[in-house]
Amino acid sequence: MTAMDTLTLRGPEDLATIEGVPLADRDIAFTTYDIVRRAAASSPDATATVWIPDPSKFADAHSWTFAELLAAVHRIGNALVRLGVGRQDAVTLVSPNTGSLFATILAAEAVGIAAPINPVFDVERIGELMRTTGSRVVVAAGPEIDPGLWERLLDAAGTLGLTALLALRPDGAGTAAPRLGHRDGVTVAYLETLAATADPESLMVPPPRPDDVASFFHTGGTTGAPKVAAHTHSNEATTAWALALAGDFRSGAAILAGLPLFHVNALMVTGLAPLVSGACSVWPGPRGYRDPGLYGSFWKIVEHYSVSAMSAVPTVYGALAAIEVDARIDSLSVAVVGAAPLPHAVREAFFARTGIQLREGYGLTEATCASSVVPPGAGATESVGQRLPYQHIKAVDIDTDGDWHDLPPGRVGELVISGPAVYAGYVRQTPAGRVLSRDGVVDGWLRTGDLGSIDENQIVSLRGRNKDVIIRGGHNIDPMVIEEALLSHPSVVAVGAVGWPDRKSGEVPVAYVVPKPGAAVAHRELMDWAAAHIDEAAARPVRLIELPELPLTAIGKPFKPALREDAAARAAREELEAAGQSGVDVAATHVEGQLTVTVAGSRADIASASSLLRDFEFVVTGVTP
Known part of the structure; x- marks a missing residue:
């Protein structure tokens, strides 16, 4: 026994x-x-x-x-x-x-x-x-x-x-x-x-x-x-x-x-x-x-x-x-x-x-x-x-x-x-x-x-991770709210929601979506689906990005840092292109836990990009060829 x-x-x-x-x-x-x-x-x-x-x-x-x-x-x-x-x-x-x-x-x-x-x-x-x-x-x-x-x-x-x-x-x-x-x-x-x-x-x-x-x-x-x-x-x-x-x-x-x-x-x-x-x-x-x-x-x-x-x-x-x-x-x-x-x-x-x-x-x-x-x-x-x-x-x-x-x-x-x-x-x-x-x-x-x-019976309920929470203008958004809503769509198999850097709000929600193999789903259809299934207007994603698969750790956990890095790089690139500065390479990574955007170009390009991106909540660094 x-x-x-x-x-x-x-x-x-x-x-x-x-x-x-x-x-x-x-x-x-x-x-x-x-x-x-x-x-x-x-x-x-x-x-x-x-x-x-x-x-x-x-x-x-x-x-x-x-x-x-x-x-x-x-x-x-x-x-x-x-x-x-x-x-x-x-x-x-x-x-x-x-x-x-x-x-x-x-x-x-x-x-x-x-x-x-x-x-x-x-x-x-x-x-x-x-x-x-x-x-x-x-x-x-x-x-x-x-x-x-x-x-x-x-x-x-x-x-x-x-x-x-x-x-x-x-x-x-x-x-x-x-x-x-x-x-x-x-x-x-x-x-x-x-x-x-x-x-x-x-x-x-x-x-x-x-x-x-x-x-x-x-x-x-x-x-x-x-x-x-x-x-x-x-x-x-x-x-x-x-x-x-x-x-x-x-x-x-x-x-x-x-x-x-x-x-x-x-x-x-x-x-x-x-x-x-x-x-x-x-x-x-x-x-x-x-x-x-x-x-x-x-x-x-x-x-x-x-x-x-x-x-x-x-x-x-x-x-x-x-x-x-x-x-x-x-x-x-x-x-x-x-x-x-x-x-x-x-x-x-x-x-x-x-x-x-x-x-x-x-x-x-x-x-x-x-x-x-x-x-x-x-x-x-x-x-x-x-x-x-x-x-x-x-x-x-x-x-x-x-x-x-x-x-x-x-x-x-x-x-x-x-x-x-x-x-x-x-x-x-x-x-x-x-x-x-x-x-x-x-x-x-x-x-x-x-x-x-x-609760009083020692039952534990989760409401998200502090580091996963999307903070939109002081409003805390649980990414699970977004992920659950989009996963209920019959043509979606995986979703990862993270914060997209935003000059005014700090960050806004964005969702990375993996469709079922062979499924074709229109972007507008998914945006409408999210609007209909997410009660909080602030939690509705401002954009959807389709991926063939989500980045995962070796045991299959969603790897959110990679999505946050991708979102930061995309946001920085869009900001620079809108200002006419499209000749620089942009990448993002975490350095000692801090989200960091790296701009590769001339010294003048780096200085200009640093000025344009100064109001975002990520660190900007530069490298010259």
């Missing part, structure tokens, strides 16, 4: 019962290593994870039992220790999803600090993150998985200051492995070769403590440049326990896991939480939800593995809503959505297709992924659910002096979070070494930047 078998979280009464026992007094794992160890002790021969190399051949998969996973954590952890990895050392992991990557993340946390990185990043970005974390050991996709990435990392090994570059092999790889190459002063080897001779029974170093740092996760970067957030073992273990409880994960259940392991949602919701409850995570291919080939087999995978729960972002559910259900999916009862606001149109389309109500969750990397989730049996709801046990959420008003004022239930303000999930801080490198800076944490409360409310 697991710790989950005697507890439920279906409403505020359950929340009160659970919190009647202090968290410190609960017999649960407080480190990720202890999660794996307990799972192996409880159900050694049960299947812990299933890895599908090719989603089109979904029955051809490779599984690990809980005992095998623990043995792999011991072997890999001990191999890392032999390479000099200690408790304070970060191990960089750069690879698409594989069983060995998952085991290595757990092993790195057991003996040091796991630092997963998006494998699509270029070497320069990878190097920046490694310098931030201080990592000198890299575990990466080997030449069988991503030959281009492997060669780039091998070529840059000296520049990156590596002591070891270790290659992962694909799930189900054969006995013959390609040569890896050589670099002086760097251990270049297959990780499985080094792990094969290590002890599978125990760690050769003391196990981690709850307050030890377990991981460094770079943020999704939807509101600016990525940062690196540090999570302790207690952050991850207690959040995983609460997620398993809220998700009603049960021993032996199958949980579909399609998000990339460099993102905290994949590790917490579909990695650690199933381990806590004795459930099995099913990973549908190295690229997961980002693989277009997955969707032709998706419902058959659900049927074949009797998947009972899944977690994904809204864009995934939007894609699934367009696919005929060609298999029995009655096993699937829990479909959790998070990481980005859920459009009402996507909610309705997915329910119409499957009969399954999407259950929103809410969280952020700085609060270890999750702080609320809609509990099982709640039915249709527009909220993001009930706060998780032992986390506390409130809405506050922050005045111009920076003073906080708690708001009563139901009142909208900035959401702040306290409790065991609040991160250890952002990672910084200083002349004295690596430090953790708890940016945004005041007296134990984390500022989220999200607008919302929490």
Whole structure:
């Protein structure tokens, strides 16, 4: 019997019962290593994870039992220790999803600090993150998985200051492995070769403590440049326990896991939480939800593995809503959505297709992924659910002096979070070494930047992000109002609303629209549709821009900074052309969080453009050829 078998979280009464026992007094794992160890002790021969190399051949998969996973954590952890990895050392992991990557993340946390990185990043970005974390050991996709990435990392090994570059092999790889190459002063080897001779029974170093740092996760970067957030073992273990409880994960259940392991949602919701409850995570291919080939087999995978729960972002559910259900999916009862606001149109389309109500969750990397989730049996709801046990959420008003004022239930303000999930801080490198800076944490409360409310039953509702709000002449506009209205048009599949720089109002709303494939929709028709479906006149977009697709992060979140940059560049270009200055190049980007327009031309062109654009709320810089 697991710790989950005697507890439920279906409403505020359950929340009160659970919190009647202090968290410190609960017999649960407080480190990720202890999660794996307990799972192996409880159900050694049960299947812990299933890895599908090719989603089109979904029955051809490779599984690990809980005992095998623990043995792999011991072997890999001990191999890392032999390479000099200690408790304070970060191990960089750069690879698409594989069983060995998952085991290595757990092993790195057991003996040091796991630092997963998006494998699509270029070497320069990878190097920046490694310098931030201080990592000198890299575990990466080997030449069988991503030959281009492997060669780039091998070529840059000296520049990156590596002591070891270790290659992962694909799930189900054969006995013959390609040569890896050589670099002086760097251990270049297959990780499985080094792990094969290590002890599978125990760690050769003391196990981690709850307050030890377990991981460094770079943020999704939807509101600016990525940062690196540090999570302790207690952050991850207690959040995983609460997620398993809220998700009603049960021993032996199958949980579909399609998000990339460099993102905290994949590790917490579909990695650690199933381990806590004795459930099995099913990973549908190295690229997961980002693989277009997955969707032709998706419902058959659900049927074949009797998947009972899944977690994904809204864009995934939007894609699934367009696919005929060609298999029995009655096993699937829990479909959790998070990481980005859920459009009402996507909610309705997915329910119409499957009969399954999407259950929103809410969280952020700085609060270890999750702080609320809609509990099982709640039915249709527009909220993001009930706060998780032992986390506390409130809405506050922050005045111009920076003073906080708690708001009563139901009142909208900035959401702040306290409790065991609040991160250890952002990672910084200083002349004295690596430090953790708890940016945004005041007296134990984390500022989220999200607008919302929490009612007397501890149900959380969102009203947008502070940074996403469009401010038109002092009037705050929630972009979701615009996006929901346009998404209700039958020929529209995606919308992103942002502020268009405006001299008089500061900014005005503009919407980027993606039509359905093959659909032709007139601009005037959409403008009329917006006018008819958006009650607030100030919130109606002043223009619509059609795109083939919205810019997304690697896990499918809408990437609003790219849209704001495009809007700023277009606005600046139009202003300059109207003034007869059309011979300059204009680009926009975010520099240290500040929207910046760069004008390329002669010194005279730059001076003239700077004068013409001086009243806009963006920074203007210039470069000469």
